[in-house]
Amino acid sequence: MPRPFLLPALLCLLMAQMACTDTFADAYARERQRLMTAIADLATETLSETGRPAFSAAVMAALTKVPRHRFVPADQVPYAYDNRPLAIGHGQTISQPYIVALMTDLIDPRTDQTVLEIGTGSGYQAAVLAELVAQVYSIEIIAPLATEAANRIRELGYANIQTRTGDGYYGWEEAGPFDAILVTAAASHVPPPLIRQLKPGGRMVIPVGAHFMAQYLLLVEKDEDGQVSTRQILPVSFVPLTGGGKD
Amino acid sequence: MAAQRPPYAAIFLLSAAVLSYEVLLMRLFSLIQWHHFAYMMISVALLGYGAAGGLVTLAQTPLKAHFDDAFAIAAGLFGVTALLAFLSAQRVGFNALEILWDPSQLARLGLIYGLLLVPFLCAATALCLSFTRFPDRIPRLYAADILGAAAGGLGAIGLLLLLSPAIALRGSVALGLMAGALAVWTPGRRAIASTLGLIAIGILALPPAWTALHPSPYKELSQTLHITGTRVLAEISSPLGVVTAVDSPQVPFRHAPGLSLLATAEPPPQIALFTDGDGLTAINRFDGDWADQGYLDFLTSALPYHLLQEPAVLVLGAGGGTDLLQALALGARTVDAVELNPQVVALVQETFGDFSGHPYNLPGVRLHLAEARGFVEGHAQRYDLIQVALLDAFSAAAAGLHGLAETYLYTVEALGTYLDHLTPGGLLAITRWVNLPPRDPLKLFATAVAALEARGVREPGAHLVMIRGWKTATLLVKPTPFTPAELAAVKAFREARAFDLIWQPGMNQAEANRFNRLDRPWFYEGAAALLSADRQDFLDRYKFRIDPARDDRPYFFHFFRWESLTEILGLKARGGLSLLEWGYPVLIATLAQALVFGALLTLLPLWLFLRRRAVARSPRDGREDQQSISSPAPGAGRVLTYFTALGLAFMLVEIAFIQKFILFLSHPVYAVSLVLTTFLLCAGLGSRLSDRFQSRGRAVRLAALAIGGLTLTYILTLPALFQPLMGLAISTKMTLAAALIAPLGLAMGMPFPLGLASLGACRPALVPWAWAVNGFASVVAAVLATVLAIHWGFTAVVILAALLYLLAAGTFPGDR
Incomplete structure (x- = not known):
């Protein structure tokens, strides 16, 4: 099994580089760095079921850059850089950073892409995406959350995120089709309009499960011919049989 | 001035109040949190009963001297604190879902x-004090106590039929x-009595907002109500739960x-129904145009x-009616x-008709208000298709929240x-949620294999087809082997909808992992293993x-x-x-807590009591202490064993038979009410009768033999006895059940008061x-009981x- 020992080293290098810039000039830089090192270690320890040995360096860099503590309510700030899900009010949560990294990595973000997010929540995932792709569109169903997130995104200066309040089921027709779609809101099924708004070769990721923990991630892939298939991905490496290997 | 006669009526009322409070x-x-945490909180809070015993043991002399006032104050405090405790508890902000992330949640639970x-401590102090003050009237006291409990349990269920739980409280x-x-x-004490009465009236007259519920923000209903435009259209309460109907005109539900x-x-406009939030x-909108229901063919x-x-179809768990519409839309002849x-049916048919x-x-639809399993057991009619609907929510299944819930719907039997x-050629279809790694679907498959084998089917694999999407899996079981034409129809259905095979006779492994891919075809491999010789x-x-659930261990x-x-x-x-x-x-955490606190709260007061007496050795305190406390260990050990054994055994029998009768009475609420009430009522009678025996020890031995004989006979013969009687009218079944329980309850009501009375005669301080x-x-x-039932x-x-x-x-703690 290939184990990319190189990645943590690369990451440290990257972090050292970034530490010189303004983006790290907040009081939580050290905590964020600790969290990212932990996530990098976790990713290399486990061959995740994405079929990749670890998260891409770009994704890790984006997470290293986004100040998670700015996206959580004041009483949750002390835990902002713990690798755990957090409550953000209105009965909503943000995923644990490890899962955010995994979901972001799964859509294979590139700098020329346009991405749609259903369920802005605090805006954290949108901010991570904004570091990686050209344009992010994000829809939130709960009005107060949408307003808070829009303000936050504006304050933090993310010019490439557009938000709106409302029903995500029909996607964002006029801005589509999208290279990737992230559905962080609960869904009983994959909305057919969203499948239509996915470009050939595009990917959609939906975390499925109860609050504070995704049971699995649903990856919807549309091939170049427009054929759609899904993959169900456990966030962890867990073989359901004792004494059984993966091969 | 101490009363000469025990306050039987007050004991009856207080006992009724506590039991209804508990229910x-x-x-x-369950409404504001989730039911297993509800279970945990209440069972630990019940330890207040034990703590009260400790308190009375240590402070019995002053409490006995002022019995009337002490009883009234304790009962009054129960009333006041019962309301305050609940209102404060729901404001603690406990979030069960964060318990493994956030240590402060444990402190909040505490x-x-x-x-x-x-x-519970207050009420139990009053009750326990009565037994201590009047040791020579124990059988009658116990009768009043236990009859009150019966009335309270029944009363609570009655109240829930009429009022919302918060008002009933x-x-x-x-x-x-x-x-x-x-x-x-x-x-001379009417002023105290009037004050308590006035407080009671005041509590009943509080504005509803004062006792409004604050459900967890992570319950589905709470979350839904955050969406702009949603509104609660109706809310109905019953012992089966609170059902809330919600409309969301701006952002349709699209539940599919x-x-x-x-x-x-897409699904048509819908009204959502939530049970306990x-x-x-x-409920789908239906105006006669079947095209609107077309999505139902893609599940x-x-x-x-x-x-x-x-087909002539039987839908088990019809609820909001979508499975019914599915059947009719897809060609069912009758449903x-x-x-x-x-109440759910009333919402669908009347409120939102x-x-x-x-x-x-x-046309062609017949409604049966009944519990699913009991309905099938009690009717002879045959169907071309029995469809078991997806009755529980995905979120609950995903979090394993049903772990403790008994269900007789998915057992081998x-x-x-x-x-x-x-009918010959008919099908049984059961749909479950897909979870990863596979749990529900494989357990269901294993259950079907066992059920087929129990019918003598040699190759169960030929009688099973199972498919999966990314969220649901459907199992078909056929008493006769599937035909090639049927398997071709399965293939056509799957291909047109991108569903994968979990199992079908003669399948190719490649078909197991085509559309909804997993890193390995875990479902197929599981199903194949369950059909192979390597199953165990x-x-x-x-x-x-x-491994499959069975009626005796109904924990699917x-x-x-x-x-x-x-x-x-x-x-x-x-x-x-x-x-x-x-x-x-x-469940295990609850048991561990109960054991630790129980041991602590039982043994500590005893130790303190014995030490105090050993130091004092006051001859005025009575003969019993002279003989018992000077040699405390064997006596106390015997008392401990006797009353522990009785406390355990009574409850174990009661819970086990509630379960056995749920199956027979086909309705959880009827079964719990009837079994509980009959047990308590007859135990109360037994307690009254126990007074008449000359020899208490002999009476206990007889009662124990009777209980042992009856319980073992019942547990071995009831399933066979019930089988032919399932079709009887519910009133007849309830009478029969009561008649079966009555002698058992009568015998079970005797050992506790007899033991306590014997103790009251020779060592009253230990009562x-x-x-x-x-x-x-x-x-x-x-x-x-639940832990044992899950395992054995x-x-x-x-x-x-x-x-x-x-x-x-x-x-038996006495010499006779």
């Missing part, structure tokens, strides 16, 4: 225990206050679990309609729809019964418990294995916590302590109880 708290915490302990609180008032309704990726049609099901559950021509909750198009009145009710090895090696949703716990907790940082099945560990020990043992047994079945629970009664007979 209502369970309902209320605070809730502390708050809820207070009312005021009733039980006021009852407690009235008990206090009644106890001091004597000349597991809809195929290839579906182009969770478990969304939908995995539509499969059987593609294998049958104009018999079974639904347990009449214009919206839903009165689906239960459509249940599947056998369904198969018996199929596979079940043993699987990291979740997926219990998937937890200790062997996997460390691995899963180790995966927490990588998002692995969803692998944890919550129900069982919470409150013995009472406390019995209380603790009951709490422990309530939890223990209810038969084992009953056998253990019978043995405990024999142990009690051998350790």
